Amino acid sequence: MHRTTLLSVVVSVGLLAASAACAQDKKAPAMTPEMQAQMEAYQKAGTPGIEHGKLAAMAGNYDLTVKSWYAPGAPPSTDPGTATRRMILGNRVLVEEVTSSMMGQPFTGQGLHGFDNVTGKYWATWNDSMSTGVMLSEGTCDAQLACTYTGTHHDPVTKKPQTSRMTSRWTDKTTEVFEMYGPGPDGKEVKMMEITYKKRP
Incomplete structure (x- = not known):
């Protein structure tokens, strides 16, 4: 602890x-x-508040369309997936479990999403089956839960911390679009991933 x-x-x-x-x-x-x-x-x-209630409204089962860019200028790889979201710790934290594939290999991941009453910011963690590390993120969201996060993890190649920018927005009541950006080979920001969440009825 x-x-x-x-x-x-x-x-x-x-x-x-x-x-x-x-x-x-x-x-x-x-x-x-x-x-x-x-x-x-x-x-x-x-004490859970309005922000935690907004997270709770995201609970449910989703079908995913995962687009991944492995090289700048190259077309994305597209994979299907599923996600389950549920509240834990007395409606304080949203846990997300994802199943998909990446680079032809089975892929599973788990994220935690919360709101810190002390800092007034949203936070998230991410772990998955292609890493033994963790990404820690912090950000802000507006009233419609359009969010921008900054996350940090250790790059497996350089062994140094790498920063990513992530955004999410709801295009309608059942569709969320998540985008992730990080440094390309030249150090400039490039789009790395886009996930479309479609909530099941």
């Missing part, structure tokens, strides 16, 4: 324990204003 997350858990548990002790033992001292403020901050940070 990340140190910051562990610290948050420890502080939260401590504050809740103090509150419970105060409630059960009338002789126990009341929480200090500082402790009360800390507890309220943690409760606010952990």
Whole structure:
């Protein structure tokens, strides 16, 4: 567990324990204003809001059309796929599981999507069967869930961090288009992937 997350858990548990002790033992001292403020901050940070409700509306089963560009100027490779999205952790996080193919090989992936009440930004992670690493992304979305993310992962060839730009938009109530851009051979940004999600009834 990340140190910051562990610290948050420890502080939260401590504050809740103090509150419970105060409630059960009338002789126990009341929480200090500082402790009360800390507890309220943690409760606010952990309470699902409007943004989490928007993520929940994306839950369901999807058919995918996956386009991948392996070389600048070359036509894309197109593969079918499926995705399942569902909410976890008390409607705080959307988990996405994808099955498709890539470069002629079976491909599976899993992503997490959330909204951080503390930073006010959306975040995402991505793992798949063609890597042992993880991509971490952060971004913003408008009221219609048109989003722009910046993600970072370690490039297998250079071993260095590589940054990608990702966008997503809903063209209608059941269709989402995801696009991913990254550095080409000359370092300039090129389109690498486009996924069209079609939600099943």
